[in-house]
Amino acid sequence: MQSIPVDTSRLGVLRCAVGPEPKIADFESKEVKKDRDGNTIYTVAVTVRQDGRRVSVIEIAVPGEPKGVAEGSEVRVTGMEAFAWAMGDRHGISFRAAAITPIPAPTSSASAGKGGGA
8 A cells, every 4th residue: 555645734724523532443352453563543533624625524543642632622743644545346545644743722912911900
């Protein structure tokens, strides 16, 4: 399977839609998927919104639990790759990344200086 690097800087604002969940390898045994190093693979659903376009949701697999990533928070995706896959008559694109990290919300310094007192 060939990987295609994804330039996340061109994807616009990325937000966590569904927080990190362990990826299930076998639904019957509930076994979680692990990478070659033994790290649990997590999936994070991320909304992608480019200027003037509709919102899309993609699921991104990442090794290890992304800390601090919560629903609604803006995130940074590092080392994202896309993979085309096919199984029988089904096909699609899957995504994986080296890391998904939260982007801290900007602090409002403008409101801090306005006390309105006399």
